[in-house]
Amino acid sequence: MRIGNTYTQHFALETKQHEILGLDLGEGAPRRPLVMGLVLNGVWWAALLLIFGAPSKATFTAYFLPPLIITVYGAQRASIDRRWKITQWAIGIRYLVLGHRPIVSGGRRAATRSEWMNRRARWGTRLEFLVDSPLGGLIERWLGDEESIPQGAGAPIRLAARPRLFGPDAVVKAYGRKAMKQRGKS
Numbered sequence: 001m002r003i004g005n006t007y008t009q010h011f012a013l014e015t016k017q018h019e020i021l022g023l024d025l026g027e028g029a030p031r032r033p034l035v036m037g038l039v040l041n042g043v044w045w046a047a048l049l050l051i052f053g054a055p056s057k058a059t060f061t062a063y064f065l066p067p068l069i070i071t072v073y074g075a076q077r078a079s080i081d082r083r084w085k086i087t088q089w090a091i092g093i094r095y096l097v098l099g100h101r102p103i104v105s106g107g108r109r110a111a112t113r114s115e116w117m118n119r120r121a122r123w124g125t126r127l128e129f130l131v132d133s134p135l136g137g138l139i140e141r142w143l144g145d146e147e148s149i150p151q152g153a154g155a156p157i158r159l160a161a162r163p164r165l166f167g168p169d170a171v172v173k174a175y176g177r178k179a180m181k182q183r184g185k186s
Helices: 031-052 060-074 085-097 119-131 136-143 168-185
Strands: 016-020 023-030
Antiparallel strands (some): 016 023
C-alpha cells in the first residue's frame, strides 16, 4: 500500500457535496466538515435524548447550537497547516487528561510510569482558577500531591559535540581519497 502526502496547500483538493436529498447546494459544501457535523450532531442528540428526553421550545437551542458551533469553528484550518482546529482541541484535551508519555530512545522502549508528566505539572497555570472554584478540594485530590512529581530516570546526558566547518579544499581532498579507494577496489 502506498501513502501519498500533500506538502503544499495548492494540491489539497476537497470533495464537495452539491446536492442533499434533492436540495441544491449551489457550488457545494465540503464533504469532510459535513460528515463531521453529521456524526457530531448524531452523538450529541443521542446523548441529550437519553439524558433529558425530547427537546422543548426552550431547550431546542441547546440541542442544535453546540454541535453546529463546534463543526463550523472546528473545520477551520489550524495554525499548523493541514490540520483542523478540532484536531488541535482534541490533542490539547488529551494532553491535559491523559498526559504526555515521552518517546525514549526513538521508541525503542516504552516510558516507565515515573517518566510521565503528572497532572499537576501538565495543568500548570490553569490550576489557580480551578483550585479557587467550589470544586477545589476535589480537583486537588484528582491532581495529586506536589511531592509526586516524577523524577527523571537518571542523570542528564551531557553532549560534547563540536561543530567543524570544512572548506572546499577539504571537501576536494576527501573526495579524492574516496575516488582512490574506489579505483583500488576495481
